[in-house]
Amino acid sequence: MLGSRALGAAGPRVFSGVQPTGHLTLGNYLGAMRRWVEVDQRRGDALFCVVDLHALTVEHDPGRVRRLTRQAATLLLAAGLEPERCTVFVQSHVDEHARLSYLMECTASDGEMRRMVQYKEKVAQRAARGESVRLSLLTYPALMAADILAYGTQEVPVGADQAQHVELTRDLAVRFNQRYGETFVVPRATHPKVAERVMDLQEPTSKMGKSGQERKTGVVYVLDEAEVVRKKVMRAVTDGGSDVAYEPEERPGVANLLNVLAACTEGDPRELAGAYGSYGSLKKDTADAVVEVLRPVRERHAALAADAGYVDSVLRDGAERARAMARPRVDAAYRAVGLLA
Ligand code: TRP
Numbered sequence: 359m360l361g362s363r364a365l366g367a368a369g370p371r372v373f374s375g376v377q378p379t380g381h382l383t384l385g386n387y388l389g390a391m392r393r394w395v396e397v398d399q400r401r402g403d404a405l406f407c408v409v410d411l412h413a414l415t416v417e418h419d420p421g422r423v424r425r426l427t428r429q430a431a432t433l434l435l436a437a438g439l440e441p442e443r444c445t446v447f448v449q450s451h452v453d454e455h456a457r458l459s460y461l462m463e464c465t466a467s468d469g470e471m472r473r474m475v476q477y478k479e480k481v482a483q484r485a486a487r488g489e490s491v492r493l494s495l496l497t498y499p500a501l502m503a504a505d506i507l508a509y510g511t512q513e514v515p516v517g518a519d520q521a522q523h524v525e526l527t528r529d530l531a532v533r534f535n536q537r538y539g540e541t542f543v544v545p546r547a548t549h550p551k552v553a554e555r556v557m558d559l560q561e562p563t564s565k566m567g568k569s570g571q572e573r574k575t576g577v578v579y580v581l582d583e584a585e586v587v588r589k590k591v592m593r594a595v596t597d598g599g600s601d602v603a604y605e606p607e608e609r610p611g612v613a614n615l616l617n618v619l620a621a622c623t624e625g626d627p628r629e630l631a632g633a634y635g636s637y638g639s640l641k642k643d644t645a646d647a648v649v650e651v652l653r654p655v656r657e658r659h660a661a662l663a664a665d666a667g668y669v670d671s672v673l674r675d676g677a678e679r680a681r682a683m684a685r686p687r688v689d690a691a692y693r694a695v696g697l698l699a
Pocket of ligand 1: 373374375376377409412501502505506514515516520523
């Protein structure tokens with residue numbers, strides 16, 4: 359039984375999540391998952407969650423969400439998260455998230471939710487297309503706060519774009535504790551050092567994002583075949599000039615390739631710039647490096663995907679452990695606000 363050993367009780371409680379809104383990208387891997395595997399699951403008592411409830415905040419196809427949830431969980435294991443060291447589970451399998459989210463909605467104010475940059479950006483995009491916005495897109499940070507606070511989380515390893523949501527989570531924890539008595543641990547965000555932001559290869563000023571229906575040529579997916587990865591990297595937009603220099607502001611395309619190469623080879627983007635005389639050779643080496651970094655993940659994913667029973671048992675066991683960790687604190691919160699006995 360997977361559940362029979364004690365998780366790394368010595369380290370900090372760590373929680374992070376990934377949304378199943380699209381196929382996971384090289385950006386997800388280099389910017390988050392790899393660090394969860396190499397650092398976070400080793401130093402602490404860590405939980406990693408496929409946050410499928412969050413995927414319902416935008417228009418969704420039920421079958422696709424189900425497939426992507428499964429695929430994301432399988433990829434977390436393929437990337438090297440070990441069920442013997444950490445808890446891997448799916449958000450909707452554990453009721454405590456939705457249960458605590460409501461109390462967070464009762465703690466937050468309407469104004470602070472509307473100030474969230476990500477919300478404002480998404481609303482603007484949708485308004486421009488004449489689309490409506492689900493109410494859950496506004497309340498999403500309450501759910502994210504619940505994800506984090508239910509577990510007494512101390513550290514939240516996330517990309518810089520999530521810093522504001524973690525900041526809000528801290529505010530909600532402090533406010534709740536002040537109003538109703540010490541209930542929640544106040545968490546802090548930790549950000550990856552390398553390749554914090556892998557940018558879109560065709561549009562190097564925006565993040566390499568997974569969301570959206572269509573597969574984009576500027577986005578490398580973790581499960582892309584080697585030839586597809588090579589093509590995408592070789593077609594990456596570069597900038598004016600022909601010598602290779604690391605100038606993120608002036609030459610975002612070349613800087614992005616150098617960042618990716620550096621992240622894949624544990625090098626330094628500035629030093630690497632000096633080693634290349636042309637964009638062509640930089641692209642070729644970057645393509646090779648990305649293919650090599652993703653190869654073992656893709657291979658393990660194929661093996662795991664063929665063993666549905668194993669992935670099911672990991673997720674069932676993960677949900678059971680997560681539930682046991684969250685339940686007492688969420689019950690305590692319900693009692694603190696005047697519910698339950
Ligand atoms: N909002 C995060 C993202 O878009 C995903 C997420 C949901 C998350 N709940 C979380 C991350 C809790 C860390 C902790 O990337």
